[in-house]
Amino acid sequence: MPERYADYHKGRVPVNLPHDAKNADIDSNVDRSNAVIVTVTSDGQAYLGTDHSPLNREELRDKLRELAAKQSEEDRMVYLSVDVAADYGAVVEVCDAIRTADVSRVGVLAFNPRHDWPARITVELPPQPNPNEDLSQLRPNPLTLVVTISGDLEVKLNQEAFGSVNDLDPLAQKLQQIFRLREEQYALKPGYETRTDLPMSERTEKTLTIKAPRRVKYGDLVKVIDAAKSAGARPIVLQLDDLTN
Numbered sequence: 728m729p730e731r732y733a734d735y736h737k738g739r740v741p742v743n744l745p746h747d748a749k750n751a752d753i754d755s756n757v758d759r760s761n762a763v764i765v766t767v768t769s770d771g772q773a774y775l776g777t778d779h780s781p782l783n784r785e786e787l788r789d790k791l792r793e794l795a796a797k798q799s800e801e802d803r804m805v806y807l808s809v810d811v812a813a814d815y816g817a818v819v820e821v822c823d824a825i826r827t828a829d830v831s832r833v834g835v836l837a838f839n840p841r842h843d844w845p846a847r848i849t850v851e852l853p854p855q856p857n858p859n860e861d862l863s864q865l866r867p868n869p870l871t872l873v874v875t876i877s878g879d880l881e882v883k884l885n886q887e888a889f890g891s892v893n894d895l896d897p898l899a900q901k902l903q904q905i906f907r908l909r910e911e912q913y914a915l916k917p918g919y920e921t922r923t924d925l926p927m928s929e930r931t932e933k934t935l936t937i938k939a940p941r942r943v944k945y946g947d948l949v950k951v952i953d954a955a956k957s958a959g960a961r962p963i964v965l966q967l968d969d970l971t972n
Contacts, residue, residue, distance in 0.1 A: 740766045744837055746811075748837035749953060750839075750848060751839040752846055763775075764836075765806070784821075788827050805830050807834065814943070815939050818948075819967050837953070848952055850963045872905070874938070876939040895954035906933050936966050940971045
């Protein structure tokens with residue numbers, strides 16, 4: 728367990744980050760002066776960098792857009808330093824501001840028990856919905872995987888129950904089984920059919936979307952993100968639209 732008196736926040740508003748994220752990776756970029764870090768406190772207030780004045784969604788979007796423009800597209804990422812007790816709904820609002828600032832990758836900060844400093848799990852944000860798109864013309868993708876967290880913390884994979892937030896082994900084992908089978912059957916990601924320079928594990932379709940009610944606590948969401956990464960899901964996408972309260 729990390730020592731709580733250490734200044735992990737480097738002058739930012741302090742929060743209680745998620746713990747026991749066994750699959751979070753050390754990311755030295757977090758400590759760079761140009762790292763873009765958004766803090767969300769347990770009461771849902773959002774702060775940018777070391778500024779201790781809370782920002783609304785529009786203010787945050789505009790400031791993020793300015794900062795993102797200074798980053799290369801390859802390095803463009805916003806880090807989330809969020810209190811475990813924050814409602815996911817507050818995080819959704821921040822993520823929506825991030826994607827409207829033309830940033831799609833987010834680094835979720837959490838403690839890996841093997842390290843004494845916050846680490847990172849990368850997730851992706853979906854594009855903003857197109858109000859002119861005719862969804863009735865879209866063909867369903869048979870390889871789509873969606874993990875849904877219910878209000879009582881039950882976990883489902885494509886509407887089939889697989890444990891709960893407090894027992895994620897059934898979910899992780901099922902995902903591992905699916906990904907192994909897909910590798911054997913050459914179920915590849917679109918555009919990777921000819922990428923023979925990559926191992927099959929990186930060419931296989933392993934995209935996973937996580938959907939949760941806005942009232943779920945952020946710490947519970949991160950548990951599911953961590954389990955999905957442990958099973959090999961990549962990318963992990965956070966659904967931001969059409970969520971229940």
